[in-house]
Amino acid sequence: MAKIVIVDSGVNKEHKKLKNTTIDGIHIFLDEEGNVKTNDDISDSYGHGTAVSAIIANNSTGNELFMIKIFEEDYQVEEEALLAALEYVYEKCPCDVLNLSLGVTQYESLDRLEDLCNKIHDRGTVIISAFDNFGQISFPAAFDNVIGVDSSPGIRSNKSFHVVKNSCVNILARGGVQRVAWSDPEFIITKGNSFATPYITCVIAEALNAGVSHKDIPEFLKANAIEEIDYSPICTDDKPLPFEITKAAVFPFNKEMHSVVRFHDRLSFAIELYDVRESGMIGSNTSIKIAGTNYVIKNIDSIDWTADFDTFLLGHNEELSLLTGRKLTEFVLEKCIEYKKNVFAFDDLSKYPEYLARLRKAGCKYYYPQVDMCDVPRNSFDKLYYISKPVLMVCGTSSAQGKFTLQTELRDRFDSDGFKVAQVGTEPSALLYGYDAVCPIGYGANVRISDYKFVSAVNRMFFEVSKKDCDIIISGTQSGSVPYNYENLKNIPLYSMEFMMGARPDGVILCVNAFDETEYLRRTIFTIENLYDTKVFALALFPMVFENNWAGNSGLKRPITEKEKEDFTRNAKERLGKEVFTLDCADQYGMLYQRTLKYFGEEAC
Structure with missing residues (x-):
């Protein structure tokens, strides 16, 4: 006889569908102060637990049922109550099967929840949990040691099911429209994964009663399924991984590499700068471009390849290759192979498979940021993760607005105040500064997927970062947030938009x-706030304007005047209802930081 523990809303033991069934149990709840309390009232004023219990009682026989009531009135599961119930199961209520026709999509103690499920599983209990009905990834269903159940409209028989391979969903069962026992009224017509789950509980209980061992249940399910649906991974190649750098030769000295020089104090390694003769920069000091820096730019053709640098930091060079008539990437890779130097590249090196094979053979490491099918979660039936840590996004109306600098300034202030910060970068250089993840959607974007797959990959990336010990996640998009016009496809920032969605x-x-x-x-703010269900709580004014508007971003820049600053600030307040902070001094950065603290501390809750 299998012992089945049901964690739910209680049970109406007088229901006619349960009149021949004995169910004991306990009520676990939180008092007003959040303390865990218990009593023996397992009555069901809602009906959900009664439905689940009746399905189990009427579709299997000879089992012992035990109810742990953790919610009532409505289908709201508090994470702490669920944790308390699992602790009770582990410490005081060993069982063969644990039925969880519930789960959480918002969580703060995911590691603790998974640890409890693992302990219960390892002790010999089969855990079955329903996925969220609204399509979000929920837990415990998505844990490896839990059988996660979703519904399929094609399954109409109570004990029929599909097994799903290589997915967070393990079982598809009968969750379509059906008549179930309830509290008030006595029966209702409903559907959902909650009611698919107890059918699988019955199948597993019968298998255990027939002598199938706990560890053999996955194979039993596979053997007795109508069909095994296999979502084999599309990605089979090993992705290159970042590696430690001691000293790097940096090439070329272009816009994308300026941040490496500007924030050299954040690098964990020393650098030397190189460019081609045609750049006109050979022998120049970086201070002419980036104030406060002091590096001399050397000729790449005069580099001593036997010098003590271990890594070649290779930036974007396609335009430079066209200008010089040289294949600069091939030139660098050839030299790195010959002199056994590691390669950290901003561009996609998968275009050079022969060189990569030779690098590996020479014992050299290489890395280039990319997002591809390897980053898309195993088929999750379009479910997305809840991001449990607050996400601060820095967006813009154009390129070259100091978005990266702003993220850096904010991080410094968070760090100084003792907050733990995680960051997801969209520049290919992000990992060099200790960011937690990179999604290279800027210039030369190395993203090989799009639309739903990219949204899913970004969502998974932020979810993995959110599991780290951090208080906030800072990130930023590239260039504009919405199209300024629709005259060219390049004006449509699809990657940035999909990045925000994920x-x-x-x-x-x-x-x-x-x-x-x-x-x-106004159109940009409206789009951001409504498309992504968030709030633009501040405007950061770039303190430079172009001398000649007709030259666009190629024109000469000058500092913004006080009148221009005052006019813009007043207009934004009156017509847009937004506060403006000009990024021209430490005081303004500090005030914007305080505004950020206020927003996330009070308004975003």
Whole structure:
């Protein structure tokens, strides 16, 4: 006789579908102070637990049922109550099968929840849990040691099911429209994964009663399924991994590499700079481009390849290769193979498989950031993760607005105040500064997937980062947030838009220019707030404008005047209802940081 523990809303033991069934149990709940309390009242004022109990009682025989009531009135599961119930099962209520026709999509103690499930599983209990009905990834169903159940409209027989391989969903069962026992009224017509799950509980209980061991249940299910659906991984190649750098030769000295020089103090390694003769920069000091830096730019053709640098940091060079008529990437890779140097590249090196094979043969490491099918979760039936840590997103209305600098300044202030910060970068250089993940959607974007797959990959990336010991996640998009016009496909920031959908930011700082038109700003703010269900809580004004607007981003820049600053700030307050912070001094960065603290501490809750 299998002992089945049901964690639910209680049970109406007088229901006619349960009149021949004995069910004991316990009520576990939280008092007003959040303390765990218990009593013996397992009555069901809602009906959900009665439905689950009746399905189990009427579709299997000879089992012992035990109810742990953790919610009532409505289908709201508190994480702490669920944790308390699992602790009770582990410490005081050993069982053969644990039926969880519930789960959480928002959580703060995911590691603790998984640890308890693992302990219960390892002791010999089969855990079955329902996935969220609204399509979000929920737990415990998505844990490896839990059988996660979803519904399939094609399954109409109570004990028929599909087994799913290589997916967070393990079983598809009967969860379609059906008549179930309830409390008030006595029966209802409903559907959901909650009611698919107890059918699988019955199948497993019968198998255990027939002598199938706990560890053999997965094979039993596979052997007795109508069909095994196999979502084999599409990605089979090993992705290159980041490696430790001691000293790097950096090439070329272009816009994307400027941040490496500007934030050299954040690097864990020393650098030397190189460029081609045609750049006109050979022998120049980086201070002419980046104030406060002091590196001399050397000729790449004069580099001493036997020097003590261990890594070649190879930036974007496609345009430079066209300008010089040289295949610069091939040139660098050839030299790195010859002199056994590691390669950290901003561009996609998978285009050079022969060179990569030779690098490996020479014992050299290489890395280039990319997002591809390897980053898409195993088929999750389109379910997305809840991001448990607050996400701050820095967006913009154009490129070259200091978005990366702003993220860095904010992180410094969070760090100084004792907050633990995680970061997801969208520049290929992000990992060099100790970021937790990189999604290279900027210039030369190395993203090999799009639409739903990319959203899913980004969502998974932020979920994995959110599991780290951090208080907030800082990230930022690239270039503009919405199209300024639709005259060219390059004006449509699809990657940034899909990135935002996957990241699900809780608050946004929008970087703006003094020359941005009010209607464009209004359209950008409206789109961000409504498409991503978030709030633009501050505007960060870039303190430079172009001398000649006709030259676009190629024109000469000058500092914004006080009048331009005052006019923009007043207009934004009156017409957009947004506070403006000009990124031209430490005080303004500090005030924006305080605004961020206020937003996430009070308004975003």
